[in-house]
Amino acid sequence: MRKVLVIGGMGAGKSTVRGVLAQDGVPAVDLDALGHEALELPEVRAALADCFGPEVLDAAGRVSRATLASRAFASSQATGRLQAITWPTIGRLLGARLDAWEAAGHRVVVVEHSALRDRDDPLACDADVIVAVLAPVEQRVARAVAAGWPEREVRRRIAAQIGDEQRACLADVVFNNTGTPAQLAAQVRTWWHHYQAERG
Numbered sequence: 222m223r224k225v226l227v228i229g230g231m232g233a234g235k236s237t238v239r240g241v242l243a244q245d246g247v248p249a250v251d252l253d254a255l256g257h258e259a260l261e262l263p264e265v266r267a268a269l270a271d272c273f274g275p276e277v278l279d280a281a282g283r284v285s286r287a288t289l290a291s292r293a294f295a296s297s298q299a300t301g302r303l304q305a306i307t308w309p310t311i312g313r314l315l316g317a318r319l320d321a322w323e324a325a326g327h328r329v330v331v332v333e334h335s336a337l338r339d340r341d342d343p344l345a346c347d348a349d350v351i352v353a354v355l356a357p358v359e360q361r362v363a364r365a366v367a368a369g370w371p372e373r374e375v376r377r378r379i380a381a382q383i384g385d386e387q388r389a390c391l392a393d394v395v396f397n398n399t400g401t402p403a404q405l406a407a408q409v410r411t412w413w414h415h416y417q418a419e420r421g
């Protein structure tokens with residue numbers, strides 16, 4: 222089973238690309254969503270409270286994502302600690318999802334990864350192809366803000382991520398999302414038809 226890994230900075234358009242491929246019936250998973258599932262586990266909650274303070278849990282013991290984000294994106298060291306706690310669980314959840322798709326006979330699936338830094342990333346899942354969605358930082362910030370994120374938070378997270386130059390180096394395929402969503406979708410469909418024709 223081949224994996225298409227979709228990468229890009231916050232607000233770049235990864236989910237839009239994933240959605241276009243999902244419309245074609247390709248199974249797709251967003252690692253942000255698996256990250257949220259990981260936060261439901263008691264051992265992950267306990268490790269986060271130990272590392273970032275008890276305030277990251279609310280009165281019911283659930284993770285307050287905003288409080289955790291304010292601490293975990295405060296420095297690259299803190300982001301590294303967040304990932305050291307959550308990524309092993311995300312990796313297990315991803316592995317289970319991929320195994321199920323493989324057992325169901327799917328030949329190609331899509332994984333959206335917002336925090337990939339290099340090809341040795343433990344969540345890179347042996348991708349057949351890495352697809353990068355790129356857009357200038359100010360355009361990404363504007364789109365994320367329009368989608369409801371506070372601007373300061375967006376800039377802090379973008380600062381915790383690699384830049385588009387590095388993404389372009391990591392990627393096998395690049396989509397420039399500087400036009401309309403329809404133009405992005407058209408680029409994706411054109412590439413997808415070539416990819417399927419080449420790889421079967």
Ligand SMILES: CC(C)(COP(=O)(O)OP(=O)(O)OC[C@H]1O[C@@H](n2cnc3c(N)ncnc32)[C@H](O)[C@@H]1O)[C@@H](O)C(=O)NCCC(=O)NCCS
Pocket residue numbers: 230231232252253256257260285286287289290293300303304307308311334335336344378381382
């Ligand atoms: C800190 C948390 C609780 C904040 O939750 P919140 O609901 O506010 O954000 P959400 O998870 O939906 O992520 C939104 C965006 O933030 C950025 N982001 C999230 N995690 C990271 C990270 N580790 N490094 C850089 N950017 C990140 C991405 O652009 C992502 O698309 C959450 O992001 C988290 O647990 N992150 C660690 C797991 C992780 O690295 N997930 C990313 C994919 S592996």
Ligand SMILES: Nc1ncnc2c1ncn2[C@@H]1O[C@H](COP(=O)(O)OP(=O)(O)OP(=O)(O)O)[C@@H](O)[C@H]1O
Pocket residue numbers: 229230231232233234235236237238253335364365367368398399400401402403405
């Ligand atoms: N070309 C575009 N023009 C205008 N808005 C766009 C365009 N592409 C995406 N958007 C919008 O910008 C926002 C971010 O896009 P999307 O969710 O696809 O990005 P993402 O890379 O998945 O972001 P995140 O890292 O926050 O998950 C969404 O509200 C989306 O509808």
